Amino acid sequence: MPRLRLTGSEQAAVTTSVKPVAAGGAARDGDWRELGRRVRLLRAVTLLRGLRRDELRVLAEVMRPLAVESGTVLYRQGEPATRFFLIESGTVTRASVETETLGPGDTFGDALLWSGSSFRTTATAQSPCALWVVDADELARVREEHRSLDQALQQLRPGADAPAEAAVPEQGVRIELRGLSQHVRGGRQVLHDVGFSIEPGELVAVVGGSGAGKSTLLDAIAGVRPADDGAVVYDGVDYYDNVAAYRSSLGYVPQEDIIHRELPLVSTLRYSAWLRLPSGTPGSEIERAVADALEALDLAERSGTRVGSLSGGQRKRASIAVELLTRPRVFFLDEPTSGLDPATGAELMRQLRRLSNSGRTVVLTTHTPDDIRICDKVVFLARDGYLAFVGTPEQAKQYFDVDGFEEVYERLGVEATPEEWGRRFAETSEPVEADGSADRNGGPPPSARASAGTVAQWWTLTRRNLEILVRNRLTLAIVLGSPVLVVAMLAVLFQPGAFDFASPSPSTTLMILFWVAFGGFFFGLTYGLLQICTELPIVRRERFVNLGVVPYVLSKITVLIPLLLLVVVLMIGVLRAADRLPAAGFGTYSSLTLTLLLDAAVGLALGLLGSAAVTDPTQATLVLPMLCFPAVLFSGAILPVPLMTGVAEVLSYPISTRWAFEGLGRDFGLDHLFGHGGSKLGPPLLAQYGDSFSHAVWINWAIMGGMTIVLLVATCAVLARKCRTAGS
Ligand SMILES: Nc1ncnc2c1ncn2[C@@H]1O[C@H](COP(=O)(O)OP(=O)(O)OP(=O)(O)O)[C@@H](O)[C@H]1O
Ligand SMILES: [Mg+2]
Numbered sequence: 136m137p138r139l140r141l142t143g144s145e146q147a148a149v150t151t152s153v154k155p156v157a158a159g160g161a162a163r164d165g166d167w168r169e170l171g172r173r174v175r176l177l178r179a180v181t182l183l184r185g186l187r188r189d190e191l192r193v194l195a196e197v198m199r200p201l202a203v204e205s206g207t208v209l210y211r212q213g214e215p216a217t218r219f220f221l222i223e224s225g226t227v228t229r230a231s232v233e234t235e236t237l238g239p240g241d242t243f244g245d246a247l248l249w250s251g252s253s254f255r256t257t258a259t260a261q262s263p264c265a266l267w268v269v270d271a272d273e274l275a276r277v278r279e280e281h282r283s284l285d286q287a288l289q290q291l292r293p294g295a296d297a298p299a300e301a302a303v304p305e306q307g308v309r310i311e312l313r314g315l316s317q318h319v320r321g322g323r324q325v326l327h328d329v330g331f332s333i334e335p336g337e338l339v340a341v342v343g344g345s346g347a348g349k350s351t352l353l354d355a356i357a358g359v360r361p362a363d364d365g366a367v368v369y370d371g372v373d374y375y376d377n378v379a380a381y382r383s384s385l386g387y388v389p390q391e392d393i394i395h396r397e398l399p400l401v402s403t404l405r406y407s408a409w410l411r412l413p414s415g416t417p418g419s420e421i422e423r424a425v426a427d428a429l430e431a432l433d434l435a436e437r438s439g440t441r442v443g444s445l446s447g448g449q450r451k452r453a454s455i456a457v458e459l460l461t462r463p464r465v466f467f468l469d470e471p472t473s474g475l476d477p478a479t480g481a482e483l484m485r486q487l488r489r490l491s492n493s494g495r496t497v498v499l500t501t502h503t504p505d506d507i508r509i510c511d512k513v514v515f516l517a518r519d520g521y522l523a524f525v526g527t528p529e530q531a532k533q534y535f536d537v538d539g540f541e542e543v544y545e546r547l548g549v550e551a552t553p554e555e556w557g558r559r560f561a562e563t564s565e566p567v568e569a570d571g572s573a574d575r576n577g578g579p580p581p582s583a584r585a586s587a588g589t590v591a592q593w594w595t596l597t598r599r600n601l602e603i604l605v606r607n608r609l610t611l612a613i614v615l616g617s618p619v620l621v622v623a624m625l626a627v628l629f630q631p632g633a634f635d636f637a638s639p640s641p642s643t644t645l646m647i648l649f650w651v652a653f654g655g656f657f658f659g660l661t662y663g664l665l666q667i668c669t670e671l672p673i674v675r676r677e678r679f680v681n682l683g684v685v686p687y688v689l690s691k692i693t694v695l696i697p698l699l700l701l702v703v704v705l706m707i708g709v710l711r712a713a714d715r716l717p718a719a720g721f722g723t724y725s726s727l728t729l730t731l732l733l734d735a736a737v738g739l740a741l742g743l744l745g746s747a748a749v750t751d752p753t754q755a756t757l758v759l760p761m762l763c764f765p766a767v768l769f770s771g772a773i774l775p776v777p778l779m780t781g782v783a784e785v786l787s788y789p790i791s792t793r794w795a796f797e798g799l800g801r802d803f804g805l806d807h808l809f810g811h812g813g814s815k816l817g818p819p820l821l822a823q824y825g826d827s828f829s830h831a832v833w834i835n836w837a838i839m840g841g842m843t844i845v846l847l848v849a850t851c852a853v854l855a856r857k858c859r860t861a862g863s
Contacts, residue, residue: 170195176267179240179433180221181493182248190284197273201266209258209266210244216254217271219247225264229256235336236261236511238488247271248288307335307496308369308384308465310356315365317351317520325351326362326520327557331564333498333512335464338491340510341500344544348520349500350390350469356498357387357467359679369465382680383411386458386466390473391672393454395599396443397606400453403442404428407457409595411680414588428456432486441606448479452486461680466490468499472506484509504540507531513540517547521557525564534563589686596690604694618658618702625650625706626713634717634803639812641820644805647715649772651706652734652795656766658702659735662695663742664755664762667854671750678858684851691743692736692847699735703728717803726802726832733839734795738766740846747853766792777825791839798835800828 173195177183183191198221203209209220209227220227220243227237235256237243243258247269278285310333317326325348333339341349354360356367358378367374369381394403404425412421429435432452437445442453451471458466471487472480484506491497491511499506507513513531515524524534535543547556587595604611625647633643667674674687707727710716741762749755767773769783770792776784787793800806805828809817 173198173267176221176223176240178430179489180242181431181489182242182245184427184430186284186287190281190287193277193281193284194269197269197277198267199270201268203260203264203266205260205262205264207260207264209260210254212254212257214254216244216247219244219269219274220258221267223265223267225266226261227258227264227266228261229258235492237492238509239485240489241492247274306464307337307491307494308381309333309335309371310465310496310498311368312356313366313368315352315355315362315367317348317355317360317362317364319351324519326355327522327554328365329516329520329522330365331514331522331525333496335496336491336494337496337511338488338509339496339498339512339514340507341498341514341516342502342507342540342543343516343523344518344548345502347516347518349516351520352514352516353467353469353498353500357385359387359389359467359675383461384464386455386461386463387676387679388451388454388458388466388468388471389672389676390469392442392450393673393676394442394450394457395603395670395673396441397603398442398599399439400434400442400445401425401429401438402602403453404457404460406595406599407677408460410587410592410677410682411461412587414591424460428459431459431490432456446479448475448483451475451483455486463495465496466498468497470500470502472501472503477503477505481505507540515543515547517553517556519553521553522560523547523553523556524560587681589683592681592683593686593690593693596687597693600690600694614662614698617661618654618705621654622706622709625654626709626715629715631714633715634808636808637813639808639814639817641809641812641814641816644803644808645772645800645820647710648799648803648805649770649792649796651710651731652770652772652792652799653766654706655699655703655731655735655795656738656792657763659695659699659738659740660742660745660762661738661759662699663691663739663744664746664759665752666691666695666743667746667850668749668752668755671857674854675858678854684854684858688743688847688851688854692739695739696732696736699739700728700732703731703735707731719803723802727799729836730795730798730802730832730839733836733843734791736843737791737839737846740843740850744846744850744853747850747857765790769793770796771824771827772796775824776827778823789842791842794835794838797827797830798832800824801830801832801835804828 170192174188174191177186177191177195177198178188183194186194201220210216210218222237222239222241222243224239227241227243228234229237229243243256244254278288312332313330315326315329316324318324329352341352343349351360355362358367358374358381361367361375369377374381394400394407398406405421408416408421408424412424426435429438432455434449434452434456437449442450445453455466455468455471466487468487472483475483480503487497487499488509501507507528510528512526513524513528514522515531515535517523524531526534528540531540531543532538535546537543537546547553551559604614629643629647630640632638633640633647674682678684678687707716707724711718711724745758745762746755749758765786769779769787769790771779771787772792774783776787776793779787805824806821809821809824811817
């Protein structure tokens with residue numbers, strides 16, 4: 136193995152991809168761009184997170200580039216600690232009792248920073264590497280000149296007894312899969328007896344053709360869609376039986392974005408932190424978690440940007456940042472690099488490499504061969520979820536006898552059946568226990584970390600809903616503008632004085648009351664219909680962490696009911712002012728307002744139920760007529776209930792516009808107006824409507840209140856079923 140002698144003459148041997156403006160010394164004037172680049176490199180280093188920009192700049196000035204070949208030994212265990220290294224590209228292992236693989240953004244030789252006297256490990260380049268080096272004498276010089284840097288570096292010291300190398304890494308989860316099988320609707324098997332293990336801190340790519348079962352496998356390992364046979368074992372503990380205990384130790388990033396596009400990035404992270412961290416977490420800690428997550432994914436500068444305005448790669452990193460808030464020990468990502476350009480995808484992979492280097496276990500699916508190279512392990516799935524190979528990327532090339540991973544796809548597709556690939560690999564690999572039981576010596580699962588309680592969730596979600604509503608100006612304009620337009624149309628349509636006792640217009644009074652009742656229901660329905668289906672991936676993800684469906688649904692109505700009250704008051708107020716509704720006392724109008732509000736609440740609850748039941752906004756729009764027509768046809772206004780068929784009469788019972796219409800008729804005394812008013816049409820019309828307007832209004836309220844509750848309960852049930860995961 137070639138050994139690098141790091142002496143003063145090494146400069147001659149050094150080549151690097153960067154302009155060597157500051158090699159061996161301070162950057163000259165005019166080299167600020169290069170210096171800025173180095174500062175950015177240093178800012179991404181976890182270990183140096185506590186340092187200010189000006190302190191990092193001092194370090195950046197004394198960094199010098201160093202390019203080394205694969206196999207170069209950079210230092211040996213026990214040698215005097217004279218250099219500190221930062222990896223810009225390539226991989227390095229440092230080994231003592233255990234071997235650790237480091238990648239871009241990682242540092243080694245950290246002993247130097249806290250004045251460790253000797254290296255505790257041996258560091259070896261595993262590929263051609265572009266490194267940055269800070270020498271002991273240069274470091275000593277700048278520490279002397281810059282007291283604040285010296286103090287900041289002293290603060291980095293992890294503690295008197297801590298090992299000389301690196302801060303204590305996070306402990307990743309060891310995962311073992313035993314005989315995982317999965318069937319989908321129709322009985323087709325999409326995973327076949329998949330078994331392998333993943334070590335803590337490994338970066339693992341699951342690869343295979345489209346439809347091979349990658350997402351299914353990922354979801355089964357994460358417990359998002361548990362496998363129907365076999366076992367997933369985390370650190371020796373059966374995961375499916377202990378999902379709750381691991382919920383906050385797990386980060387899961389599905390292919391869809393799991394953040395609201397309407398909000399600024401920092402707001403969306405804050406709401407997630409409030410939801411996911413325990414109730415009572417101080418604001419300062421929430422802010423720190425948010426700042427750390429932004430910093431770790433290099434998004435600090437974009438924190439004020441609306442999520443919808445971020446680029447695809449930034450949005451993907453933002454989704455990962457949300458997951459980082461709870462400092463998970465294991466990360467699952469479904470095709471994180473799909474849709475990104477190669478450079479952005481590679482950068483994202485480096486971020487994931489850094490996460491795994493910090494000790495976390497990271498499992499991802501991908502279609503991009505370049506993503507595989509940076510991983511520790513690659514899992515190839517053949518069609519129908521047969522396990523075709525598990526091992527390092529290099530071993531995969533040997534196993535499939537190929538030069539590039541693209542060829543593996545071809546071989547998997549044409550050379551043998553999926554069963555055959557599965558059988559071949561099973562014969563060459565060690566059998567994995569498939570008895571479905573966890574290790575006896577696995578130890579207890581971690582105790583579940585507390586997260587926000589029901590009331591805190593409701594309050595956070597309510598504030599989030601409100602901010603989303605207010606931030607989206609166009610939506611807000613439509614939400615508030617459409618009732619205004621409809622009320623204006625009603626005012627234009629009907630002549631005034633329809634309720635005048637001396638000369639009433641019974642047909643007009645009936646139509647005014649019906650359309651007001653329908654208006655309340657319709658606005659409730661349309662407000663509710665897009666609430667859930669537009670954020671289903673987010674709800675699913677949050678539900679998997681801890682989100683309760685009850686606080687979620689309650690938060691929706693907490694924001695929308697006051698809005699509907701505003702709409703109802705607007706309708707009544709404008710129509711009364713324009714004399715389309717008659718003069719009446721405060722009691723009558725209060726009763727009217729409550730009737731219409733309950734009517735709107737039924738519409739809202741029905742809208743929420745529809746929104747929970749469909750899978751996307753297009754379907755929600757398509758169900759709108761189906762939900763509106765019955766409210767017109769069976770309301771008992773267009774066709775009086777006594778004139779309906781028996782079946783229609785039964786169908787009119789669960790129609791809120793019927794109860795609202797009849798309640799309004801009762802409040803305005805239609806019986807009296809039609810029976811004794813000055814219109815000859817009144818008595819025959821009244822005969823047709825029968826006793827429609829003679830019930831006590833509270834009965835109508837009770838019916839509509841009951842319907843609202845039933846529909847809200849149904850919404851919760853549908854949502855809970857839809858977001859069902861292991862352990863829930
Ligand atoms: N809910 C479901 N109902 C029926 N079939 C399903 C369901 N989910 C997945 N499948 C089927 O299971 C197989 C594996 O799907 P999966 O989404 O895991 O594939 P994938 O490898 O992730 O594909 P892609 O690369 O396209 O994302 C596919 O044939 C798919 O049609
Ligand atoms: Mg997939």
